[in-house]
């Protein structure tokens with residue numbers, strides 16, 4: 001431990017292996033995983049299709065270089081852009097990198113339009129990553145403090161406030177894009193309203209801003225459609241994703257459509273590892289499995305079951321102030337800070353996490369079945385009932 005920088009306050013447990021929605025610690029104890037490595041293991045642990053794809057690719061070629069064509073990258077690019085309704089994509093290795101690509105794309109788009117200091121509208125409560133540009137885009141002072149000077153070129157707006165955005169549009173000719181998560185994850189599972197996002201789409205189109213959605217957490221089936229915007233009747237210009245795309249193999253992507261898809265040319269952006277054969281083989285197995293096994297539909301059904309069970313079991317509990325979310329991205333907000341619940345849940349054999357200080361966040365694998373979903377909801381309800 002002492003050899004590691006203390007960037008995480010870790011819970012005192014080490015996992016040795018997993019299967020489906022369960023993880024096992026080094027003592028052999030079993031845990032129901034309701035966090036999936038923070039929305040990463042959508043197919044659960046040790047999914048045979050992903051394991052087989054990694055194994056087969058590792059036997060042939062782990063890495064070549066983006067100096068050459070990469071078959072698995074081209075195949076994943078086709079599958080992902082089709083799933084998204086986008087024209088093309090760029091592969092990196094993480095969510096922050098996917099957002100860096102989007103931020104660079106927006107700036108270059110602005111410069112092409114003659115805007116000398118292009119700005120991007122971002123929201124209060126947003127989380128976009130930990131690199132300098134993405135933490136500057138993030139709407140959380142705790143994440144920014146100590147790392148000033150921040151990257152400039154971001155304009156902050158309150159969420160779900162279309163009047164505030166109209167004001168920005170009227171007063172700020174430097175704005176070239178709007179970036180937001182359809183459901184804010186880190187700040188406590190805070191959905192943007194459908195009407196708000198549709199109005200944002202309209203404003204973006206009117207002003208030729210790029211509508212850029214950060215689907216790093218909400219993407220890859222998590223909310224019951226492949227991307228969350230597909231449940232909102234709108235199409236963005238740029239989409240970023242990462243977490244669930246490789247089921248644990250690091251990969252991220254920035255997808256674009258229309259004019260946004262024409263912005264980057266040779267030399268504008270790059271990544272040594274991005275889209276390497278191993279990561280793309282894993283990504284392809286993930287996207288194919290999500291489609292073949294109808295995991296988006298399962299996320300909708302199981303998410304409904306968990307939310308309904310929680311609503312009925314928490315009905316009489318006065319310290320539960322809200323239950324919200326979509327698909328298998330759910331939040332149970334309590335009337336006060338509840339960070340210690342992660343430890344208590346661990347002791348009870350359940351892995352959850354607390355986001356935004358007072359909200360229990362549930363992100364179970366998309367493969368969860370009915371009896372597992374009932375167990376999960378029952379376990380969470382009991383935990384919350386006893387937290388008084």
Ligand SMILES: *Cc1c(COP(=O)(O)O)cnc(C)c1O
Pocket residue numbers: 093094095096097099127128129130181185186214215216217218242243
């Ligand atoms: C996790 C997350 C990121 C950052 O992803 P990393 O892979 O940790 O860099 C960015 N945006 C959102 C919405 C996220 O949930």
